[in-house]
Amino acid sequence: xxxxxxxxGISGSLRRASLNxxxxxxxxxxxxxxxxxxxxxxxxxxxxxxxxxxxxxPKAVVALQETIKHSDGLLLAVPEYNYxxxxxxxxxxxxxxxxxxxxxxxxxxxxxxxxxxxxxxRAQLHMRQIALHNSMRVMIDPDLHLPRAxxxxxxDGNLTDAKTRDKLRAFMVAFTEWITHSRTDPTLKYR
Amino acid sequence: xxxxxxxxGISGSLRRASLNxxxxxxxxxxxxxxxxxxxxxxxxxxxxxxxxxxxxxPKAVVALQETIKHSDGLLLAVPEYNYxxxxxxxxxxxxxxxxxxxxxxxxxxxxxxxxxxxxxxRAQLHMRQIALHNSMRVMIDPDLHLPRAxxxxxxDGNLTDAKTRDKLRAFMVAFTEWITHSRTDPTLKYR
Amino acid sequence: xxxxxxxxGISGSLRRASLNxxxxxxxxxxxxxxxxxxxxxxxxxxxxxxxxxxxxxPKAVVALQETIKHSDGLLLAVPEYNYxxxxxxxxxxxxxxxxxxxxxxxxxxxxxxxxxxxxxxRAQLHMRQIALHNSMRVMIDPDLHLPRAxxxxxxDGNLTDAKTRDKLRAFMVAFTEWITHSRTDPTLKYR
Amino acid sequence: xxxxxxxxGISGSLRRASLNxxxxxxxxxxxxxxxxxxxxxxxxxxxxxxxxxxxxxPKAVVALQETIKHSDGLLLAVPEYNYxxxxxxxxxxxxxxxxxxxxxxxxxxxxxxxxxxxxxxRAQLHMRQIALHNSMRVMIDPDLHLPRAxxxxxxDGNLTDAKTRDKLRAFMVAFTEWITHSRTDPTLKYR
Numbered sequence: 001x002x003x004x005x006x007x008x009g010i011s012g013s014l015r016r017a018s019l020n021x022x023x024x025x026x027x028x029x030x031x032x033x034x035x036x037x038x039x040x041x042x043x044x045x046x047x048x049x050x051x052x053x054x055x056x057x058p059k060a061v062v063a064l065q066e067t068i069k070h071s072d073g074l075l076l077a078v079p080e081y082n083y084x085x086x087x088x089x090x091x092x093x094x095x096x097x098x099x100x101x102x103x104x105x106x107x108x109x110x111x112x113x114x115x116x117x118x119x120x121x122r123a124q125l126h127m128r129q130i131a132l133h134n135s136m137r138v139m140i141d142p143d144l145h146l147p148r149a150x151x152x153x154x155x156d157g158n159l160t161d162a163k164t165r166d167k168l169r170a171f172m173v174a175f176t177e178w179i180t181h182s183r184t185d186p187t188l189k190y191r
Numbered sequence: 192x193x194x195x196x197x198x199x200g201i202s203g204s205l206r207r208a209s210l211n212x213x214x215x216x217x218x219x220x221x222x223x224x225x226x227x228x229x230x231x232x233x234x235x236x237x238x239x240x241x242x243x244x245x246x247x248x249p250k251a252v253v254a255l256q257e258t259i260k261h262s263d264g265l266l267l268a269v270p271e272y273n274y275x276x277x278x279x280x281x282x283x284x285x286x287x288x289x290x291x292x293x294x295x296x297x298x299x300x301x302x303x304x305x306x307x308x309x310x311x312x313r314a315q316l317h318m319r320q321i322a323l324h325n326s327m328r329v330m331i332d333p334d335l336h337l338p339r340a341x342x343x344x345x346x347d348g349n350l351t352d353a354k355t356r357d358k359l360r361a362f363m364v365a366f367t368e369w370i371t372h373s374r375t376d377p378t379l380k381y382r
Numbered sequence: 383x384x385x386x387x388x389x390x391g392i393s394g395s396l397r398r399a400s401l402n403x404x405x406x407x408x409x410x411x412x413x414x415x416x417x418x419x420x421x422x423x424x425x426x427x428x429x430x431x432x433x434x435x436x437x438x439x440p441k442a443v444v445a446l447q448e449t450i451k452h453s454d455g456l457l458l459a460v461p462e463y464n465y466x467x468x469x470x471x472x473x474x475x476x477x478x479x480x481x482x483x484x485x486x487x488x489x490x491x492x493x494x495x496x497x498x499x500x501x502x503x504r505a506q507l508h509m510r511q512i513a514l515h516n517s518m519r520v521m522i523d524p525d526l527h528l529p530r531a532x533x534x535x536x537x538d539g540n541l542t543d544a545k546t547r548d549k550l551r552a553f554m555v556a557f558t559e560w561i562t563h564s565r566t567d568p569t570l571k572y573r
Numbered sequence: 574x575x576x577x578x579x580x581x582g583i584s585g586s587l588r589r590a591s592l593n594x595x596x597x598x599x600x601x602x603x604x605x606x607x608x609x610x611x612x613x614x615x616x617x618x619x620x621x622x623x624x625x626x627x628x629x630x631p632k633a634v635v636a637l638q639e640t641i642k643h644s645d646g647l648l649l650a651v652p653e654y655n656y657x658x659x660x661x662x663x664x665x666x667x668x669x670x671x672x673x674x675x676x677x678x679x680x681x682x683x684x685x686x687x688x689x690x691x692x693x694x695r696a697q698l699h700m701r702q703i704a705l706h707n708s709m710r711v712m713i714d715p716d717l718h719l720p721r722a723x724x725x726x727x728x729d730g731n732l733t734d735a736k737t738r739d740k741l742r743a744f745m746v747a748f749t750e751w752i753t754h755s756r757t758d759p760t761l762k763y764r
Contacts, residue, residue, distance in 0.1 A: 014622035043620065047661045048654075049587035081621075083706040084657070084699060087664025088620045094660045118500040122507070125320060126657060126699055132319070133656040135332050140323065141381035170381075177377040184375075186368040190332040190361075205431035238425065238470045239463075240396035272430075274515040275466070275508060278476045279429045282469025309691040313698070317466060317508055324465040510705070511698060514713065522708050523763040552763075559759040566757075568750040572714035572743075 005179050006036040007172075008071035012089030013079045014043050019114040019149050020077035022157035023168070027075060030165060031172040040067050048094040061095045065103050068096055073108040073179040074136075080116045080123035090130070097134055104134035105191055108182040110175040112144035112168075114152070119145030135191045137182040144171050196370050197227040198363075199262035203280030204270045205234050210305040210340050211268035213348035214359070218266060221356060222363040231258050239285040252286045256294050259287055264299040264370040265327075271307045271314035281321070288325055295325035296382055299373040301366040303335035303359075305343070310336030326382045328373035335362050387561050388418040389554075390453035394471030395461045396425050401496040401531050402459035404539035405550070409457060412547060413554040422449050430476040443477045447485050450478055455490040455561040456518075462498045462505035467512070479516055486516035487573055490564040492557040494526035494550075496534070501527030517573045519564035526553050578752050579609040580745075581644035585662030586652045587616050592687040592722050593650035595730035596741070600648060603738060604745040613640050621667040634668045638676050641669055646681040646752040647709075653689045653696035658703070670707055677707035678764055681755040683748040685717035685741075687725070692718030708764045710755035717744050 009028070011021040024039055031037045044060040052058055057065070068074060078085045097104050111127050113120030124145065131138045144167065146152060152161035159165060200219070202212040215230055222228045235251040243249055248256070259265060269276045288295050302318050304311030315336065322329045335358060337343060343352035350356060391410070393403040406421055413419045426442040434440055439447070450456060460467045479486050493509050495502030506527065513520045526549065528534060534543035541547060582601070584594040597612055604610045617633040625631055630638070641647060651658045670677050684700050686693030697718065704711045717740065719725060725734035732738060 014620060015624050043622075045620070047587060047616065047618070047620075047664070048659065049616075049661075051588050081667045082663075082670050082703045084663065084703050086621065087660050087662070087667045088622075089660070090655075090657065090663045091620070091660025094654045097655050118503055121500055121503060122702065125504070125507075126702075128319070128323070129316060129695065129699075130655045130657050132331065137331070139378065140328070141326050141378055174378050174381050181376050181378065185372050187330065187332055187365050187372065190365050205429060206433050234429065234431075236429070238396060238427070238429075238473070239468065240425075240470075242397050272476045273472075273479050273512045275472065275512050277430065278469050278471070278473025279431075280469070281464075281466065281472045282429070285463045285469045288464050309694055312691055312694060313511065316695070316698075317511075320504065320508075321464045321466050507702060510701070514701070517713050519713070521760065522705065522710070523760055556760050556763050563758050563760065567754050569712065569714055569747050569754065572747050 004034055004036050005072045005176055006038070007031060007073045007075050007175065008067060009037065009039040009075040009077065010042065010089070010092070011077045012086040014088055017155065017157040018079065019153050019157055020079045022153050022159050023077045023112060023114055026159035026165060026168055027172055030169040032176050035176050040064060042088055042092050045092050045095060048091050053098065057095065064092060065096055068107070069103040073110065073175060075110045075175065076127065078111060078113040078120055078123045078127055080113060080120040083122040084126045085123045093130060101191065102134065104136055106135050106137060106188045108179040109136040110139045110171070110178070112171065114146035114149035117147060119147035121145055137185065139175055139178040142171055142174055144168065195225055195227050196263045196367055197229070198222060198264045198266050198366065199258060200228065200230040200266040200268065201233065201280070201283065202268045203277040205279055208346070208348040209270065210344050210348055211270045213344050213350050214268045214303060214305055215266070217350035217356060217359055218363055221360040223367050226367050231255060233279055233283050236283050236286060239282050244289065248286065255283060256287055259298070260294040264301065264366060266301045266366065267318065269302060269304040269311055269314045269318055271304060271311040274313040275317045276314045284321060292382065293325065295327055297326050297328060297379045299370040300327040301330045301362070301369070303362065305337035305340035308338060310338035312336055328376065330366055330369040333362055333365055335359065386416055386418050387454045387558055388420070389413060389455050389457050389557065390449060391419065391421040391457040391459065392424065392471070392474065393459045394468040396470055399537070399539040400461065401535050401539055402461045404535050404541050405459045405494060405496055406457070408541035408547060408550055409554055412551040414558050417558050422446060424470055424474045427474050427477060430473050435480065439477065446474060447478055450489070451485040455492065455557060457492045457557065458509065460493060460495040460502055460505045460509055462495060462502040465504040466508045467505045475512060483573065484516065486518055488517050488519060488570045490561040491518040492521045492553070492560070494553065496528035496531035499529060501529035503527055519567065521557055521560040524553055524556055526550065577607055577609050578645045578749055579611065580604060580646045580648050580748065581640060582610065582612040582648040582650065583615065583662070583665065584650045585659040587661055590728070590730040591652065592726050592730055593652045595726050595732050596650045596685060596687055597648070599732035599738060599741055600745055603742040605749050608749050613637060615661055615665045618665050618668060621664050626671065630668065637665060638669055641680070642676040646683065646748060648683045648748065649700065651684060651686040651693055651696045651700055653686060653693040656695040657699045658696045666703060674764065675707065677709055679708050679710060679761045681712070681752040682709040683712045683744070683751070685744065687719035687722035690720060692720035694718055710758065712748055712751040715744055715747055717741065
C-alpha cells in the first residue's frame with residue numbers, strides 16, 4: 001500500500017555473528033506489518049574522502065544515500081567500541097551527511113544497541129549528538145539498551161530471548177508512530 | 192484566550208546583569224502575541240536534599256514545580272560555567288525532576304545561551320543529555336548560541352543588538368510551533 | 383608528618399543516608415595510613431551568584447575554597463541525578479572555580495559514584511568534562527562505578543560489602559600515587 | 574640518540590588539502606629537535622571487522638598497530654564531522670584498540686583540530702571519551718582549537734599563520750614534556 005512507512009535498518013558492525021546485526025534481523029521479523037523494512041550493509045562503503053566526490057561519490061555511497069533518501073525512518077543498531085559508535089557506522093554517516101540538504105537532514109531516527117557492561121549507553125549518547133548535527137528527529141522513548149547481551153542471542157547472533165523480543169516489538173511500533181509524528185513537525189523548515 | 196500557549200522562562204544565572212537573564216527579558220518582549228510568557232527566579236530554591244521531601248518539599252520548590260506543571264513549554268537560558276550548565280539551574284532541575292511522573296516528564300523545552308568563546312555549546316550539550324533523562328521534547332532547530340555576547344547587550348544586560356533580537360523572535364515563533372507539535376506526540380505514552 | 387598527602391572528600395548528596403556519602407565515610411577508614419583525610423559538607427554553600435563576590439565571597443564559600451586549596455587531592459563521590467552530577471556539587475564547583483588561578487586549577491582529582499542502573503557512568507563523564515575546564519588532573523585508572531548499589535550498604539548508608547571495600551582501598555592507594563605523580567607534572571605551567 | 578622521544582602524527586582526514594593534515598605537516602617542522610616525528614596515513618586501513626582477525630589482522634592494520642606500539646606518543650589531528658571525530662579516524666582507533674593490552678593502552682596522546690565554527694570543540698570532547706576507554710594519557714594543557722581556520726592555511730593546506738605556528742611549536746614542546754611525565758605514571762599498572 002502506498003501509504004506504508006518504510007524503515008531502513010543499518011548495523012554498525014560487519015561481524016557475521018554480530019549481536020547488533022542480529023537485533024536488526026529480529027526487527028525484520030517484529031516490525032508492524034504495515035511497515036516496510038529493509039537493511040543496508042556497510043561492508044562496501046569506502047573510507048570517507050571528499051576528494052572522491054569531485055566526479056560524483058563512489059557507487060556504494062550513492063546507493064547508501066539513495067536508500068536512506070527513500071526510507072521514511074532510519075533504525076541504527078550501534079555496537080559500542082571505545083565508548084562511542086563504531087568507526088564503520090560513523091564513516092557511513094559522514095558520507096550520508098554530505099550535501100545541503102543531506103539525506104540525513106530531519107530524518108526520523110531510532111537508536112538501539114546490544115553489548116558491553118552498560119548496554120551501549122555511552123555510544124548512544126554520542127550517536128544522539130551526531131544526529132543533532134543533522135537535525136535528525138531521534139525517538140526519545142522507549143529506549144533499547146541491552147547490557148551483557150550474549151545470553152539473549154544464539155551462537156549465530158539471532159535474538160532468542162522472548163522478553164527482549166517483546167521489547168523490540170514494542171520499540172518498532174513506537175518508531176512507526178514516531179515517524180508519522182515527525183513528518184508533521186512544523187519546525188523542520190528551520191533546518 | 193484559553194487556547195493560548197504558555198511559556199515559562201528560567202535563567203541559570205542569578206547575577207543581576209546576567210546576559211542570559213537579559214535574553215529571557217528580551218524573550219518576554221519578542222514572543223508571539225498569542226503566547227503567554229512568564230519567568231521564574233531560582234534565588235530562593237534551596238540545595239536539593241531528598242530528606243526535605245518527607246514532610247512535603249520546601250515552599251519555593253512547590254512553587255517551581257507547580258509553575259512548570261502549568262506551563263506548556265520551558266525555555267532555559269543556560270550560562271556555561273565549567274563546560275556545563277550552572278549548578279543553580281541543575282539544582283532546580285534536580286528538584287523539578289522528582290515524582291513519577293515529574294513535572295519535567297515529556298515537557299517541550301527550548302535551550303538558548305549567551306557567553307563564552309563558543310556560545311555555551313558545551314553547556315547546551317550537557318543540557319540535552321539532562322533533558323533526555325526526563326524525556327523532555329527538546330526543540331532541535333533553530334538553535335541559539337551567542338558567543339562573545341558582551342557587545343550584544345547594554346550594561347544592564349538588556350539585549351540591544353537588532354540582528355540577535357530578530358533571531359530570538361524567530362526562535363520564539365519556532366518554539367510555539369514546537370510546543371503545539373510536541374503535544375500531539377503519540378510516543379509520549381512510552382515514558 | 384609534614385610530607386603526608388592530604389585528601390579532601392566531598393559528596394554530591396546532602397541526604398543523611400546517601401550511598402555516596404557512605405562511600406566517602408568508607409574512604410575515611412580505608413585510605414593509606416600515610417594520607418590525611420578530611421571531608422567537607424556542602425549543606426551551607428549558597429547558590430552561586432557572582433554579585434555576592436563584590437564584598438568577598440560568603441563565609442561558607444571561603445571555607446570551601448580554603449579547604450580545597452590546602453588539600454593535595456580532591457575525591458568526589460558523585461550521585462547521578464538526571465544523567466549528570468548533582469546540582470549541589472556543580473554549584474559548589476562553580477564557586478570553587480572562581481579566581482585566576484582558582485583553587486581547582488590543576489588539582490589532582492578522583493571520581494567515584496554509587497547508584498543507578500549503570501553506576502553513575504553518565505554523571506562521571508560529565509564530571510570529567512567539568513574537570514577539564516579547570517585543568518584538573520583526573521585519575522584515569524582504576525575507576526569506581528557501583529551500579530545497583532543499595533545492597534552493598536546497610537540502612538544507614540555504611541559500605542558493608544567486603545569486595546567493594548577492597549576495591550575502594552585499592553582506589554585510595556592508587557589516588558595517593560596519582561597525587562604524588564601529578565605534582566611533578568611539568569605541563570601544569572601551561573594552564 | 575636512543576633517549577629521543579618519538580611522536581606519531583595521524584590525521585583524521587584523507588583529503589589532499591585537509592587543514593588537519595596540514596597541521597600535522599606543520600608539526601613535522603615545529604616539533605623540538607630532540608623529538609623524532611613520523612606520520613601514518615589511514616587511506617589503506619579497511620573497515621573494522623573482527624572476523625578478519627581470525628588469520629591475523631590485515632597488513633595495513635598490523636602496520637598501524639606496530640607503528641603506534643613503537644611510538645612514545647600519539648598526536649591526533651581531528652577534523653569535526655557531524656559533531657564528532659571522523660569515521661576514518663574512529664575506524665583506525667577501533668583496530669588499534671584490539672588486544673589486551675592494546676597498543677593504545679596508557680599511551681600519551683595529544684589532540685588538536687582545525688575547522689568549523691568552534692574549532693572542533695565537540696569532536697575533541699568525543700575524542701577524550703574514546704581515549705578514556707583505552708586509559709590513554711591525554712594532555713590537558715595547552716589545548717589547540719582553530720575555529721574558522723581556512724585563512725590560517727594556504728590553498729594546499731599548509732599552515733602559514735605565524736601566530737598559529739608559534740602556538741603549535743609550544744604545543745609540541747608541551748607534548749614532549751607530557752610524554753616524559755606520563756611514562757613515569759605509577760597508576761599505569763591499574764589498567
